[in-house]
Amino acid sequence: MIVELDDGRVLVPSSNAAFRIEPRGSVLQIAERSYRGLIEVFANPRNTLTVVNELPLEQYLLGVVPNELSPAAFGQLEALKAQAVAARTYIVRNLGQYKREGFDICDTDACQVYFGANSEHALASKAVEETRGVVAIYDGRPIN
Numbered sequence: 001m002i003v004e005l006d007d008g009r010v011l012v013p014s015s016n017a018a019f020r021i022e023p024r025g026s027v028l029q030i031a032e033r034s035y036r037g038l039i040e041v042f043a044n045p046r047n048t049l050t051v052v053n054e055l056p057l058e059q060y061l062l063g064v065v066p067n068e069l070s071p072a073a074f075g076q077l078e079a080l081k082a083q084a085v086a087a088r089t090y091i092v093r094n095l096g097q098y099k100r101e102g103f104d105i106c107d108t109d110a111c112q113v114y115f116g117a118n119s120e121h122a123l124a125s126k127a128v129e130e131t132r133g134v135v136a137i138y139d140g141r142p143i144n
Contacts, residue, residue: 018042027117034117036062042102052103053116057131060114061087066124067113080127087112089135093142 005011019041027034030051037055044050053060059082061084069083090112097111107114136143 032118033115036117044101050102053107053114057088057091058128060091061128062120062125063116064091064112064114065128067119067122068116069124071121071123075123076125077130078121080124081131082130083132084124084127085136088131088133089142092135093119093144 021039021041022026023035023038026076027036028039030039035053035055036059037053040054041049042052064075064087065080065084068087069080076079091105094111097105105111
């Protein structure tokens with residue numbers, strides 16, 4: 001792995017090194033997407049890089065809910081609140097699902113569709129805030 005910095009410096013870390021990137025502002029721009037929190041990059045056994053966005057659960061949900069249930073197509077606050085609870089429950093139940101690969105959950109429809117900060121929507125964000133901390137429980141555990 002070779003890392004080239006904006007000032008032209010080049011770093012050649014060991015193959016098991018990880019980089020943590022923290023934004024100066026509120027979000028970090030990578031290609032066409034923006035992310036809250038920080039980014040960790042490390043080499044994986046497939047000889048590619050794994051990029052992990054690390055952030056608090058409620059901030060993560062801001063980038064999930066509008067992608068799981070489009071506010072443009074389903075613009076009802078109560079529907080989005082139900083999706084926020086379902087998404088929160090899913091992540092709480094499945095946290096660490098990809099621990100062996102160095103992250104908690106994938107960002108595709110195999111887990112939860114997460115596109116970061118530039119996919120956030122005001123109505124979906126309101127749904128996340130109004131259901132903060134609420135998960136669906138059965139028999140003492142988050143439902144599957």
